[in-house]
Amino acid sequence: MVAEAPKNELTTTLHLNLREVSNSPSNKLEEIIAGLPAGDREVIAAIQGSNSEKSMLIIARGPNKGSRFLITPEGVTIGRSADSDIFLDDITVSRLHAKIAKVEDGFVLTDQGSLNGTYFENTPITQRSLFSGDEFQIGKFHLLFIGSK
Numbered sequence: 001m002v003a004e005a006p007k008n009e010l011t012t013t014l015h016l017n018l019r020e021v022s023n024s025p026s027n028k029l030e031e032i033i034a035g036l037p038a039g040d041r042e043v044i045a046a047i048q049g050s051n052s053e054k055s056m057l058i059i060a061r062g063p064n065k066g067s068r069f070l071i072t073p074e075g076v077t078i079g080r081s082a083d084s085d086i087f088l089d090d091i092t093v094s095r096l097h098a099k100i101a102k103v104e105d106g107f108v109l110t111d112q113g114s115l116n117g118t119y120f121e122n123t124p125i126t127q128r129s130l131f132s133g134d135e136f137q138i139g140k141f142h143l144l145f146i147g148s149k
Contacts, residue, residue: 029133032058032144040068044146048132052106052148060135061142063090075101078138079112092116092139100130107147109136 033044047056055071069076069086076085081095088097094114100107110127111118118125119137128136132147 028060028135029144029146032060047146048149050148052102055100055107055130055132055145055147057086057100058144058146059141060144062140064141071100071107073102075099075107088138088141090139090141093141097138103129106130107145109145114138 033041036044044056047054053073057069057071057076059065059067077096077099078084078086078088078093079095079097080088080090080093084096094112094116096112097114098112098118099110101110107130108127109118109120109125109130111125116139120128120134122137125136130136130145130147132145132149134145135142136145137143
């Protein structure tokens with residue numbers, strides 16, 4: 001038996017401005033940077049000119065969207081543990097989920113055997129070099145990496 005739709009139900013269509021959509025990491029990064037205050041844009045410009053000495057993660061989607069974390073040559077740990085350098089408070093994140101470490105010419109993301117995995121372009125990864133504009137997923141969080149140009 002199929003339920004009958006109420007007679008007073010309305011359907012509406014929203015007409016949004018058409019714009020070109022690109023999934024390019026550099027376009028996503030430029031879009032986010034353009035929406036930041038001038039002071040924040042200056043900090044990001046300094047990171048991009050740092051010759052891979054430091055970098056930054058921005059939560060692009062998920063709880064705490066917009067939060068920013070500086071990554072120094074010492075690297076960072078990411079997880080649900082309060083001891084993590086980047087604390088992601090969600091049950092989908094392992095206590096010690098991933099690490100970002102400094103290597104000669106940049107930074108490398110390494111999954112630490114997490115239960116739910118670390119994803120880049122919807123593909124699970126165990127280790128990956130990060131480039132400015134890369135977005136990866138840990139649990140419900142989508143993190144955008146900003147590094148040297």
